[in-house]
Amino acid sequence: MKNYILLFFCVLFQFTQAQETISGKVVDKNNKPLEFALISWQNTEIGAEADAQGNFTLEFVPDAILQVSYVGFELMEISTFPNKENLIITLKTEQALDELVIKTTRKSTTRSHTSNTNTMTMNSAELLKAACCNLAESFETNPAIDVNFSDAISGSKQIKMLGLTSPYILIAEENIPTVRGASQAYGLSFVPGTWVESIQVTKGAGSVVNGFESISGQINTELIKPATDIPFYLNLYGSTDSRFEINTHLNHKLNDKWSSTLFVHGNARVAKNDMNHDGFLDNPLGSQINVMNRWQYIDQEKGLVAFLSARYMKDEKQTGEIDFDKKRDKGTTNLWGSEINTEKFDANAKIGYVFPDMPFQSIGWQNSFSYHNQKSYFGLNEYNISQRSFYSNLIFSSIISNTLHKFSTGLNFVYDNYGEDVFNFTAQNYDRTDNSVGAFFEYTYDNADNFALVLGGRVDNSNRLGLFVTPRLHLRYNPWEDAVIRASVGRGKRIANIFAENQYLFASSRQFNIKYADGKAYHMDPEIAWNYGVSFSQGFHFLGKKAEIGFDFYRTDFQNQIVVDLDQSARTVDFYNLDGKSYANSFQVDLSYNLAKHLNLRAAYKYYDIKTTYKSGNLERPLQAKNRVFVNLEYQTHETDKGGSWKFDATWNWLGKQRLPYTGDNLAQNQLGQNTNPFSTINAQVTKIFSDRFEIYVGGENMTNYQQNRVILGADDPFGSNFDSTMIYAPIFGQMYYAGLRFKIK
Numbered sequence: 001m002k003n004y005i006l007l008f009f010c011v012l013f014q015f016t017q018a019q020e021t022i023s024g025k026v027v028d029k030n031n032k033p034l035e036f037a038l039i040s041w042q043n044t045e046i047g048a049e050a051d052a053q054g055n056f057t058l059e060f061v062p063d064a065i066l067q068v069s070y071v072g073f074e075l076m077e078i079s080t081f082p083n084k085e086n087l088i089i090t091l092k093t094e095q096a097l098d099e100l101v102i103k104t105t106r107k108s109t110t111r112s113h114t115s116n117t118n119t120m121t122m123n124s125a126e127l128l129k130a131a132c133c134n135l136a137e138s139f140e141t142n143p144a145i146d147v148n149f150s151d152a153i154s155g156s157k158q159i160k161m162l163g164l165t166s167p168y169i170l171i172a173e174e175n176i177p178t179v180r181g182a183s184q185a186y187g188l189s190f191v192p193g194t195w196v197e198s199i200q201v202t203k204g205a206g207s208v209v210n211g212f213e214s215i216s217g218q219i220n221t222e223l224i225k226p227a228t229d230i231p232f233y234l235n236l237y238g239s240t241d242s243r244f245e246i247n248t249h250l251n252h253k254l255n256d257k258w259s260s261t262l263f264v265h266g267n268a269r270v271a272k273n274d275m276n277h278d279g280f281l282d283n284p285l286g287s288q289i290n291v292m293n294r295w296q297y298i299d300q301e302k303g304l305v306a307f308l309s310a311r312y313m314k315d316e317k318q319t320g321e322i323d324f325d326k327k328r329d330k331g332t333t334n335l336w337g338s339e340i341n342t343e344k345f346d347a348n349a350k351i352g353y354v355f356p357d358m359p360f361q362s363i364g365w366q367n368s369f370s371y372h373n374q375k376s377y378f379g380l381n382e383y384n385i386s387q388r389s390f391y392s393n394l395i396f397s398s399i400i401s402n403t404l405h406k407f408s409t410g411l412n413f414v415y416d417n418y419g420e421d422v423f424n425f426t427a428q429n430y431d432r433t434d435n436s437v438g439a440f441f442e443y444t445y446d447n448a449d450n451f452a453l454v455l456g457g458r459v460d461n462s463n464r465l466g467l468f469v470t471p472r473l474h475l476r477y478n479p480w481e482d483a484v485i486r487a488s489v490g491r492g493k494r495i496a497n498i499f500a501e502n503q504y505l506f507a508s509s510r511q512f513n514i515k516y517a518d519g520k521a522y523h524m525d526p527e528i529a530w531n532y533g534v535s536f537s538q539g540f541h542f543l544g545k546k547a548e549i550g551f552d553f554y555r556t557d558f559q560n561q562i563v564v565d566l567d568q569s570a571r572t573v574d575f576y577n578l579d580g581k582s583y584a585n586s587f588q589v590d591l592s593y594n595l596a597k598h599l600n601l602r603a604a605y606k607y608y609d610i611k612t613t614y615k616s617g618n619l620e621r622p623l624q625a626k627n628r629v630f631v632n633l634e635y636q637t638h639e640t641d642k643g644g645s646w647k648f649d650a651t652w653n654w655l656g657k658q659r660l661p662y663t664g665d666n667l668a669q670n671q672l673g674q675n676t677n678p679f680s681t682i683n684a685q686v687t688k689i690f691s692d693r694f695e696i697y698v699g700g701e702n703m704t705n706y707q708q709n710r711v712i713l714g715a716d717d718p719f720g721s722n723f724d725s726t727m728i729y730a731p732i733f734g735q736m737y738y739a740g741l742r743f744k745i746k
Helices: 002-011 500-506
Strands: 021-027 038-041 047-049 055-059 066-069 076-078 087-090 119-123 146-148 158-161 169-173 196-203 217-223 232-239 243-253 258-269 285-299 304-320 337-354 362-378 381-400 402-424 426-429 432-446 451-462 466-477 483-494 511-514 527-542 545-560 562-565 572-577 582-596 599-614 617-620 627-636 645-655 679-689 694-701 736-745
Touching: 038 055, 047 055, 362 500, 381 500, 402 511, 562 599
Parallel strands: 021 087, 169 217, 511 572
Antiparallel strands: 021 055, 038 047, 038 066, 066 076, 119 196, 146 158, 196 217, 232 243, 232 736, 243 258, 258 285, 285 304, 304 337, 337 362, 362 381, 381 402, 402 426, 402 432, 432 451, 451 466, 466 483, 483 527, 527 545, 545 582, 562 572, 582 599, 599 617, 599 627, 627 645, 645 679, 679 694, 694 736
């Protein structure tokens, strides 16, 4: 069946693109955002509402007039678009009104009925529901992403989509792949949450424009734009687990074309915590400094827009036994300790041009360079990795005959140079260079009413993967009002970075065994998988209140996978090519409902059926709950004349039992059962908004105070054969409370 699908895509490869959009910001003459302004195409049903910062994105309709309206302001009509990104639309006030105050609410997470993919967009209001110290912690209130509890050593949280870990997700920053390779384990914690403007979460096969590696989905992060940023922003944060943060943005408009923002982030954990009294730190000590400078250029008359940015990040972590001293005990068996020290530098440049006489036609060029260097040790194990990467993507978009038929095509080049040293019982070196060049073509048919098709494909030539084709297909159908059915199918291919993606396993006494084959990376074959998905959502009214219900089912079917086997023995971890079946079935039903004025409910149930053929048989994937329940409640009081209000947010997560890896050859006191017990957690936050300039917030995580009973096996003998800190399935710290403030100068 898959061969026929592949043949079908290859034959139709010449016809392929993603839905073209227009984006910008609506402001008044003082450059103050006009929140919830209405933007729509004349004589169509296609429109959008600006968010709380005045930003909007909607489908582009060539040869149509864009209407922008806001109560108390004159209607603006725009017919020419030299640029379709980052438009600044300034509305004039009506002469009869001197002042207008609009009080309304808007969903912080939306799912468009006209989007061709199953994409959920989280705006800045969603990110403020929790502390969101970094990107890894930004999904706590979103049911599409599962946030895994951090391992017992690094303290970093990991995410899953459709039951698969983050290496199977294409994680991009403004459509440039970022969290990949050496940064897979901790890269999400290197993006401060306050830098993020919005996040788009796409389930299933995504666009071929950004590459061939995504399998289970895509996460794209949009950072705050210099052209629309405020002059000054400050966020301070402190928590009972002794973590402290400072975030600040400094923005300057040089002229009507150039804008620049300096982002500065710093965090530190300064005190030792051992809530379960096992002699090991519950969270690592450490610090991070993260600085980025962004420049934006806009010339709407000439149709030019450009972004330039440079970023430096240094992150240091120390963990292990409470009394471990790195100067005294590193490399010895006195006390067990670990350090993970990372330096990262990246720079990117993006330029876009819209043809003035043909607003439906544009060309864009993305370029990015990054350097990542990590030095780390875990007891007597050592792991050092460096990565130098260059990414370039040239994209041309236009139409075929008319605006019902659109396409994007281009060329893509990726270069990765790895230096990788591993010491686990013996020293090994895995230096390598990967590069690939590819061409893509994506065709979109959209009848502007109820049906759309996106047919995409790319051909890549890699020094390790050879010549191969990546086909993908998306279908959307709107059978009736406020309903949408979507289907997708696509293929993904990637080289597994087995050590970088499984660094937590170094914090154990397991010996790493690679079952060598005749492959190109670590002597193993690349991972290849097909993803199939269908979804349905329906908006409706119940008891006079808005509601939406959605269902989706996705299956990921691996043709090859690098199996990480913890079940052969508690003494080893085996890596080998899949010999049998491996699949992940994901089913989700979710409901959004406006219970009362200003009171919203979001709930979801997720079921996972994930199995892999191991040497010992066909088993469920370990440390993965088959059943999960998510409930989020949010409430905001009515705003005062000065913009003040209270916000309340609470999230309940319930996780069913999870299979534990085999521990039968440990000593009796270090053996675990076959499954964990179900448990639940509650996170909550209260925010007091005094005005549009100042607010304070307090919150708590794991307020049920659930703690995993046995966190580290063999903690009393960390250099012995039973030591293992990788069996983490629940919180280990217990209750944690925090407080902070946000201050703005507009």
